[in-house]
Structures are given as C-alpha cells and as structure tokens.
Amino acid sequence: MPHSRRNILLPSMTPGSSRSVAVHRFGKAGARPKAYLQAAVHANELPGAMALHHLMPMLAEADRRGLIKGEIVLVPTVNPIGLSQLVGNNHLGRYDFLGRDNFNRNWHDLSGAVAERVGNRIGPKASDNVALIRKAALALLAAMKPANELHTLRVEVMKLSIDADIVLDLHCDMHALLHLFISRKDWPGPARALSADLGAEATLYNDPYPAALTFSGVNGALWARLAERFPAAAIPQACLSATVEYRGQHDVNHQLGDADARNLYRYLVRRRIISGRAGKLPRLKAEATPIGGMDVGYSPGTGILVYHLAKGSRVRKGTPVCEVIDPADPRGPKARKQIIARSDGILFSRKQDGRLAWPGMVLFRIAGAKVLRHRKGMSGLDD
Ligand SMILES: [Zn+2]
Incomplete structure (x- = not known):
C-alpha cells in the first residue's frame, strides 16, 4: 500500500476554531515491525519536525519501490494546540493554557486496565501475550470518551x-x-543500536523504566508494568520507546535535518522495517548512564544567568558551571552566585546566557556514570 495521509480532527474548544493533526502512513497497515515517530509534543521544539521533513520523502520513495516491509506511522507535528500558542510575538507550546x-x-x-482485561488469558507463549495485550490496549483506547481537545489528542495519538x-x-x-532518554529494560538491547545509529552523545536510562507518564514512558512502560504484575508469565519488553532530544531549539538547518533523517532511516533498515543494508553499526559515542547519575543544577535565586562552560564540556565535580547575578547588588563579584557541578560527567544540556533566572529554575544537566545520593529516586523531569 502506498504512502497515505489523513487528518485527525480534534473537537472545537471555542466557536469558530478547530485544529487537526496530520498523520502519515508508509508501508503496509498491520505489517510488522511497526514504528511510530512523532515530533513537537512540546510544540516549540522543531528540530525533530525538521528531521521528519527530510525523512518523509525518503520513506515515500522507499514505499514506491516496495521496500517498506513493516509499517511506519509518522506525525510531523503532533500538537496543534501548542503550535497555536502565539503570545506577544513569542511561540510558547510547552504547557496547556487550559489546564496548565x-x-x-x-x-x-493503560497497564492496570489491560491487566484486568487480559489477566486470566495470559499464557506461556510470549508472542500470544503480545498480541493479546496490544489488542486489549487498543480496545481500551477505542472505548474512551475524551471530553475535550487535549484529551482527544492524547487518546487518538496513543491509538497510533x-x-x-x-x-x-x-x-x-x-x-x-x-x-x-530510555528505559533500562531496553539497554543495551535495541536501544544501543538506536543510540549508535542516531549518534547520541548521551543516553540516560530510567531504572527499571520511566515511572512518569511521558509519552515515551507510557508506551514502553506498559510492557514493563505488566511483566511486573504477572512475574510468572512470558511478557517481553515488546516496544522500544525513547525520547530523542535533538539538540537545542535553534539547531535547525538542512544539514542537520538531512543527517538526522538518514540516521533514522538507517535504524529503520537495521530493525528490518525497511529492506536494505544498514551497514556496520556506527561507533557508540557514549555508554548509557543512569537518570540517578544525572546532576541537575537549579538556580538558587533570581538574576542574570551566565555560563562558564559550553555545552558538551567534560566537567569535574566541584567545577563552577554558571552563575546567577543579582543585578541590584553593587559588590561586583560578590553579587554572583556560582552553581557548581556535583558530579563528574558531560554537560549535555544548559540554557542560554543572559536569561533571567528564577529560584528553582533548571540551569544545566550533567550525565554522570555514578548514581548520586542527592538525585536518588528523582525522575529527572522537573521543568
Ligand atoms: Zn520536549
């Protein structure tokens, strides 16, 4: 079946306005393996949409040539609610205005409801259980009656x-x-090749799986949660689900978009969704590290934010990463509060110089190999 496109129409929230989501399908509906890719849940994050912009013509061409053996569902911008958040000449897109x-x-x-539905039918054969669980999850989603636009979006997207x-x-x-960001369940497993093919410079795993209900979390953790509930049953980790952070908001250009699309394509070939030769796996740039080993710097107060270190810097515990300057304090250097790395590792994420910082604001993240006492039990999701 050739490439097809459809629009999911969301219910109107205000008279005269309505939004929809474009969904592309490549390959054969129902064929395996199935990959689902989406970008811009946080609607102001467009590097992923740029990668998909470059990937779509490659997939359409592969489809024309009959090379797509599985099924690929792709949603280039999944959040029209966030895309519409234009405020004072700024595009927001991270938080819902209605419910915040x-x-x-x-x-x-869905794990609890799926468990209730399939409980006594879980058997010894993993492939049967996978089919049973997928069917039950889809039936549960089909039976949901979402009340508003955002709830409808969540249900419709999870059906995909x-x-x-x-x-x-x-x-x-x-x-x-x-x-x-991945689950420990997938490492090294299928996530190692993903990390290598995409050229990830840090891979952080939730151990044993993400407890938070992020999009990637609920899709992957369905299997881990059910395996926990039925420890004697054969329930595999049947879905590799990952959050891919495509660098910074402004890292959008055709060179990166094209390279990222080629890397995604190669991974889809490696997973035999598209036929062809993936070739040798690229060298892994960084071993995965635990979320509990991720040091997060928070602002101690309000003021001008300025960094000492560039993204990608290797840091040692005790190194000042950035400072927050009280603009009203006349004492020069004494007006500057240093924020120190509390772990050795790689500074993989930071904010821009010159922003206003406020108390508790996340300033940077460092991927370290050792679980940190001050981060134990924290999810890493705090902004
Ligand atoms: Zn995001």
Missing part, C-alpha cells in the same frame, strides 16, 4: 502508537547535545 499541564505529562498508563514495536518521540532542549 505540561504537554508531555499525564499520558494514559500503543501497538508499535518502536516509538520515537522527538524533542529538543535549549542548548544541548543530541541525547536520549
């Missing part, structure tokens, strides 16, 4: 993703290296 929800939280954890073998949710940071 971060758009990448509160996706549906929940039965996929691979789910890639494309985001970006402010000033950052390409990095991945």
